[in-house]
Amino acid sequence: MSRQRLCGVGLLLLGAVAVLVLRLLVDRDPLSGDISLAWPEPAWRGLRLHAALAGAALGGALALSGTLLQASLRNVLAAPSLLGVASGAGLGVMAVLYVAHVSGMHASSGMWTLGAFIGAMGALLLVLQLGRRDGWPDAVTTILAGVIVATMASAGMVLLQGLVPEGLRGRFLAWAMGTVPELPEPGLLWSTVALLGVAGIVAFLGAARLDALLLSEDTAITIGAQPERVRTLCLLAAGLLTACAVALAGPLAFVGLVAPHMARRLLGSGHRLLVPGSVLAGIVLVVGADALRQVLDLGAGRLPVGVLTTLIGGPAFLVLLRRAMRGSHAAL
Amino acid sequence: MLHCDQLTLRLGAFTLGPVCAEAQRGAITALVGPNASGKTTLLRALCGVLHGHGTVCADGQVVADCTAKERAGMLAFVPQRVQGDVPLTVEALVSLGRLRRPNASERIQAAMAALGLEALRARPVGQLSVGQRQRVHIARALAQIEPDGILVLDEPTAPLDPDWAHRVWVVLHGVAEAGGTVLSSVHDLAAARAVADDAWLLRDGLLVGSGSATSMLEPAGLESLFGTAFVALGDNALPMPAWMDGADVS
Numbered sequence: 150m151s152r153q154r155l156c157g158v159g160l161l162l163l164g165a166v167a168v169l170v171l172r173l174l175v176d177r178d179p180l181s182g183d184i185s186l187a188w189p190e191p192a193w194r195g196l197r198l199h200a201a202l203a204g205a206a207l208g209g210a211l212a213l214s215g216t217l218l219q220a221s222l223r224n225v226l227a228a229p230s231l232l233g234v235a236s237g238a239g240l241g242v243m244a245v246l247y248v249a250h251v252s253g254m255h256a257s258s259g260m261w262t263l264g265a266f267i268g269a270m271g272a273l274l275l276v277l278q279l280g281r282r283d284g285w286p287d288a289v290t291t292i293l294a295g296v297i298v299a300t301m302a303s304a305g306m307v308l309l310q311g312l313v314p315e316g317l318r319g320r321f322l323a324w325a326m327g328t329v330p331e332l333p334e335p336g337l338l339w340s341t342v343a344l345l346g347v348a349g350i351v352a353f354l355g356a357a358r359l360d361a362l363l364l365s366e367d368t369a370i371t372i373g374a375q376p377e378r379v380r381t382l383c384l385l386a387a388g389l390l391t392a393c394a395v396a397l398a399g400p401l402a403f404v405g406l407v408a409p410h411m412a413r414r415l416l417g418s419g420h421r422l423l424v425p426g427s428v429l430a431g432i433v434l435v436v437g438a439d440a441l442r443q444v445l446d447l448g449a450g451r452l453p454v455g456v457l458t459t460l461i462g463g464p465a466f467l468v469l470l471r472r473a474m475r476g477s478h479a480a481l
Numbered sequence: 482m483l484h485c486d487q488l489t490l491r492l493g494a495f496t497l498g499p500v501c502a503e504a505q506r507g508a509i510t511a512l513v514g515p516n517a518s519g520k521t522t523l524l525r526a527l528c529g530v531l532h533g534h535g536t537v538c539a540d541g542q543v544v545a546d547c548t549a550k551e552r553a554g555m556l557a558f559v560p561q562r563v564q565g566d567v568p569l570t571v572e573a574l575v576s577l578g579r580l581r582r583p584n585a586s587e588r589i590q591a592a593m594a595a596l597g598l599e600a601l602r603a604r605p606v607g608q609l610s611v612g613q614r615q616r617v618h619i620a621r622a623l624a625q626i627e628p629d630g631i632l633v634l635d636e637p638t639a640p641l642d643p644d645w646a647h648r649v650w651v652v653l654h655g656v657a658e659a660g661g662t663v664l665s666s667v668h669d670l671a672a673a674r675a676v677a678d679d680a681w682l683l684r685d686g687l688l689v690g691s692g693s694a695t696s697m698l699e700p701a702g703l704e705s706l707f708g709t710a711f712v713a714l715g716d717n718a719l720p721m722p723a724w725m726d727g728a729d730v731s
Binding site: 357358360361363364365366367368370371372373374375413417418419 | 525528529530549550552553554556557558560562563564567568569570573574577578580581605618621625
């Protein structure tokens with residue numbers, strides 16, 4: 150490993166540890182507005198630990214999902230939020246909650262995740278079908294189809310919000326903006342952590358196969374990479390990771406786009422480093438944004454973390470789109 | 482040895498075959514034919530990228546019955562249009578030739594050396610010229626196979642300058658001399674005549690001739706294949722389109 154790559158790994162590792170520690174220590178007095186850095190009182194310790202862990206799990210899950218989508222679709226603009234996967238998952242969760250509300254049932258975390266997975270995969274399959282050009286998902290057409298599907302899914306979420314009683318609507322709205330939970334559902338949190346661990350290890354061990362997806366289909370087939378099988382596994386894993394992250398925290402935009410690009414800048418495009426690097430970058434982004442929002446109050450309370458990730462990710466997406474339109478994928 | 486028997490394939494309105502042919506071990510076989518005659522389709526079918534009817538055997542094994550790993554160990558393919566915007570380094574891409582093979586860094590280094598890529602090893606492939614990228618993919622294919630393996634190439638020298646085209650033919654000749662099988666589509670008929678041992682002539686998806694390069698690549702046969710007159714040039718009787726002999730394109 151070159152010195153530059155080694156520095157990149159160290160930087161991301163250090164960044165991830167730093168934001169996790171910061172999330173545990175940072176606090177803001179709601180009355181005086183004073184910001185303090187101190188080990189939390191026992192009453193708050195559990196909440197902050199859970200928030201840090203949830204932020205790390207969903208940041209890592211969204212980042213890995215974006216990395217797998219970008220490799221499998223050979224599209225540097227692919228990300229769960231831009232392909233409608235996150236919004237589809239959100240609509241799935243909303244639909245489960247609405248059905249549970251109407252039928253008077255309790256929606257378990259398993260049902261949340263199942264609803265999110267069905268929504269995520271439904272949206273992804275629809276976008277891939279709409280974005281197809283000469284048998285292959287065209288980079289820009291796929292993103293356009295993803296934006297349309299995401300908008301439709303968001304409209305569906307707003308529609309469902311209007312159909313539930315006032316009390317439940319507030320919870321729907323907070324979740325739909327993207328919030329790192331301080332009291333996450335244990336089943337959801339640990340299933341996200343477990344899935345991230347398994348998918349991360351499998352992707353790391355199969356990094357060369359992911360590299361092979363960057364080659365032409367003929368080359369990938371004849372070197373024995375079995376691209377169709379790898380691509381199917383990647384899309385399934387990306388759908389599951391996004392589903393878990395969305396069920397846990399709502400549809401957080403742009404993390405799955407920005408984190409892989411951050412890692413790529415520091416570590417190059419080889420997946421042996423890119424996979425763990427993206428996960429670390431996702432942790433830096435989400436936990437860092439969550440720590441930042443603890444000290445930001447513009448008069449209406451703390452900002453939802455989804456607003457911060459969108460403010461960071463939106464301009465980054467525009468820069469990447471401009472580069473992709475110029476056909477400079479190789480430089481990314 | 483690469484052998485196909487009654488190979489038939491339908492691709493949209495185009496039908497390939499039935500084709501029965503054999504590329505010999507220890508020889509370079511040139512696949513020659515006009516545009517849209519099915520050369521690329523035939524090469525892709527022989528490598529197992531496209532699936533048709535009939536049998537394709539590589540060194541005695543039916544390609545369709547092989548696992549992806551077994552097939553990658555037997556034959557390597559260099560497609561006509563190599564992926565240009567690959568964000569991997571030269572060395573990483575050449576190493577992908579060993580994806581399903583035991584790691585053999587000496588084969589990777591030797592392949593890069595043969596194609597003059599040592600100085601470019603850390604460069605992203607996307608930043609290279611078209612000719613350099615082609616050399617990277619030929620090196621990847623060389624690293625993939627054993628010295629006596631099967632190498633299938635689709636117009637490998639088309640983007641190369643005359644010097645590198647010559648060097649690539651020297652490398653391919655070395656593979657054949659080591660007992661390997663080389664099958665390559667070629668549009669440069671003089672080069673095909675100069676370097677190939679055997680030739681297959683393809684027209685409208687059908688094999689219209691196969692045999693030694695000297696007997697196949699002569700003016701009369703080529704005229705009937707391409708529909709344009711050819712002349713023999715020099716002591717080696719290299720075929721050249723007649724219009725180039727004192728060409729006037731005004």
